[in-house]
Amino acid sequence: MSLAIxxxxxxxxxxxxxxxxxxxxxxxxxxxxxxxxxxNDRFMADYQAGTLDMADFLAVALKPLADNTPxxxxxxxxxxxxxxxxxxxxxxxxxxxxxxxTMGDTLLIxxxxxxxxxxxxxxxxxxxxxIAVEPECVDGHYTGRVQGVPSYREGKVTRLxxxxxxxxMTMEGAxxxxxxxxxxxxxxxxxxxxxxxxxxxxxxxAEQRQWRIMSLRDW
Numbered sequence: 001m002s003l004a005i006x007x008x009x010x011x012x013x014x015x016x017x018x019x020x021x022x023x024x025x026x027x028x029x030x031x032x033x034x035x036x037x038x039x040n041d042r043f044m045a046d047y048q049a050g051t052l053d054m055a056d057f058l059a060v061a062l063k064p065l066a067d068n069t070p071x072x073x074x075x076x077x078x079x080x081x082x083x084x085x086x087x088x089x090x091x092x093x094x095x096x097x098x099x100x101x102t103m104g105d106t107l108l109i110x111x112x113x114x115x116x117x118x119x120x121x122x123x124x125x126x127x128x129x130x131i132a133v134e135p136e137c138v139d140g141h142y143t144g145r146v147q148g149v150p151s152y153r154e155g156k157v158t159r160l161x162x163x164x165x166x167x168x169m170t171m172e173g174a175x176x177x178x179x180x181x182x183x184x185x186x187x188x189x190x191x192x193x194x195x196x197x198x199x200x201x202x203x204x205x206a207e208q209r210q211w212r213i214m215s216l217r218d219w
Contacts, residue, residue, distance in 0.1 A: 003175070006178075007111060007177060008118060014090055017085060024076070050181060058133065065135055070141065081121070106169070115134055134146065173192070179198050183202075197215050
């Protein structure tokens, strides 16, 4: 029995849930239609290029959580799950999760997307453990600020080490599945790194290091 760690966006899902949430907010008329779209697309491009300024991104990404009531956010998220997430859950991803579950492995999703967005997705996938960016919440309302270390790039390693200490677990025999070169710091830490439908940079590194490369897409 080992730890099986999964990236979420463009790994278990065929989309980026953070960017999709931004698109959903635009469709609801909940954010500025010009400035927010420009920022949402720019941050996505920066992430793909490995140049994302996480502080700038979170200042924009977490603001809608602070600007709306918990009730409104919950109602939106329910619609978001049905319209944006459910169609993009990959059947082969669910099969992969099931295989590790059958082997008795501990399943963990680790993502740079915040917990408000990803908590219900992890639950839908039947994954109990989730490390995500933590939006600060005071008296039941989001503040628009982040709590703790964002789980992005080297931050994923930091957060995972904290989690392992809390769970009294080790990385022995651990797997990590990811599509993104941004996850190289964590891929380099596990015994079983797997590049899943990888971006060009990650594919090149995986080929050089003879890591497993696989696809969860149906096409």
